[in-house]
Amino acid sequence: MKKILFLLLAATYLFTACKKEDDFNPQVIDQSKYSIEGTVIDADGNKPMAGVTVSGSFGSVETDAKGYFNVGGLNHGSYALTFTEAKYGTMFQTFNLTPAGQDPLAVNYTQSTLVTMYQMKETLETTFWKSINNKNVVLANVPFAVTLQSAGGATFLNNKIVGVTDANGKIALLDTLPNASVKLEIEYLDAAEGKVYKYSDLINPRAEAKSYFITGTSIADKLYVVNSNIFNAKGMEVIDFAVATSLTFDFTQNLETDTKVTFKNTTDNKVVAFNKSVSGKTLTIDPIGDLISGNSYEVMFEVKSGDQALTKTYTFSTIGGVTSIGQVVGLSRKTKDAAGATIEVYENTAGISIEFTRPDGATQFEVYGKYANQTEYQFMTTLTAGTNPDDKKEVHAISLFNSIPNMNTTSAKMFSDGKTFTVIVRAKRGDLIGAYSEPLTIKKTADLP
Secondary structure, eight states: OHHHHHHHHHHHHHHHHHHHHHHTSOOOOOOOEEEEEEEEEETTTTEEOSSOEEEETTEEEEOOTTSEEEEEEEOSEEEEEEEEOTTBOOEEEEEEEOOTTSOTTSOEEEEEEEEEEOBEEEEEEEEEEEEETTEEEEOTTOEEEEEEOOSSSOEESSOEEEEEOOTTSEEEEEEEEESSOEEEEEEEEETTTTEEEEEEEEEOGGGOOSEEEEOOEEOTTSOOEEEETTBOTTSOBOSOBOTTOOEEEEESSOOOSOOEEEEEETTTTEEOOEEEEEETTEEEEEESSOOOTTOEEEEEEEEEETTEEEEEEEEEEBTTSOOOOOOOEEEEEOOBOTTSOBOOOOTTOOEEEEEEEOOTTOOEEEEEEEETTOOSOEEEEEEEOOOOTTOOEEEEEEEOTTSSSOOOOOGGGTTGGGOOEEEEEEEEETTEEOOOOOOEEEOOOSOOO
C-alpha cells in the first residue's frame, strides 16, 4: 500500500513540474499582419486603371474603379507581383516584406507602390545604313535590341525585344511598343572590314527618324569581342548551348588577369558558381557543375587591356528548351473593330490587320506577300510576338501598298478590277523557323461609301 501511495505522489509531482515548465515557455504566436497595396495608372494621362489583374503566389486580385488593389494576409518575406491587362505590356515588381530592426512576428507592415502601365500600340520603322567607299549600303541581317523603359518600381516583365534587320536594313516593329521612350541598340562587327558599327540611344517611336547612317570604327587597336560560343555568326544568342560546356570569349587584344565576371540563371534568378581563366586574348568561364537544361542565362564581364576597359552583357539558353517552332495557324483578316463594327476592304485599302495563333516558343514572325499576277512570295516585314502565355492570339497591323517590289499600282487602285493580295506568315525564334501558314487572300469586300 505504501508503495502505491509513493507512486501516486511521484506522478502528481511530475505533472505539476511539467505544468510549471509550460508556464515558463508560453507558445509563440504570430501576430504579424503583412500586406501590399498600390494604385495602377495608365501612362497615357496617368488615369487610374480598373480591372487590372495583380498576380502572385497568393493568387490574384483585380484593381477597383480607382485603380487600387490590396493583398493582405501575407507572411514576411519576398513577393513577386505581375500586373496584366489586355493590350498593355505586362509589368513586374518585387516586394521585400521584412521591416528592418523589428520582430517579424509582431509587426503590422504594408508596402505601397504606384504602377504605371503602357499600351503596346506604337510602331517603330527605321532603316540603318553604312558607308563603304563613299557608297551607302544597308546594314542587312544585323542584330538589334530594343529595351523598354518604365517609370516607378515596376518594370516590363519582358523588357527586351531582339531581332535582326531585314534584307533591306529595316527594323519594323508594328503596334508592339509602349507609348514611351525605348532604347534602340545596334552593334555589328564586320570582320572582313575590321570595323564595328554601333548605335545606342533613347528614342521615341512616334518621332523616330526613318533612316540612320552609321560610321564604322576600326577595331585594329580597340578592345573588342570578336567571337564566342554563346552567340552565332550573326551575333544572336544561341538557344542550344550544351549544359556541360565552358563559355569562351575571344578578344582583339591580350587581356589582363584582373577580370570581373557575374553569371546567373535568369530562369530561376540564381547565381551560377564558376571558375574563370584568362589566356592571351581568350576569357574562359567554366561553370562548377552542369548548367540546367532548357534554362536562360546571363553573363556580364569587365575586362582590361592596358588602358582600355570593356564591359559586356550577354544572354543565352541551354539545350533542352525550345528546339522547334510550330506552324502559324488560323491566319485571317481582322473583320471587326473594338466597337464590333465591320472592317471592309475597299478599292483603296492600303493596309489591314491580321490575326493568328502564336506557336509555342515563337518570338518573331516573318510576313511574305504577293500581289495580283505575281507568282512568287516576297518578304514584307518582321513582327514581334506577344509574350502573354495565357493569350496566344496575335493581332498585327500590316501595310500592303508598296510593301513588296513591282506592285505597279496606285494606292487608290489597290483592289480594283478583282486584284488580290495574298499573305503567308511563319514563326521564328533565333535560328529556329516554323512552317509557313496557309495563305490568306485579301480582296475587295465593299464599294467605297
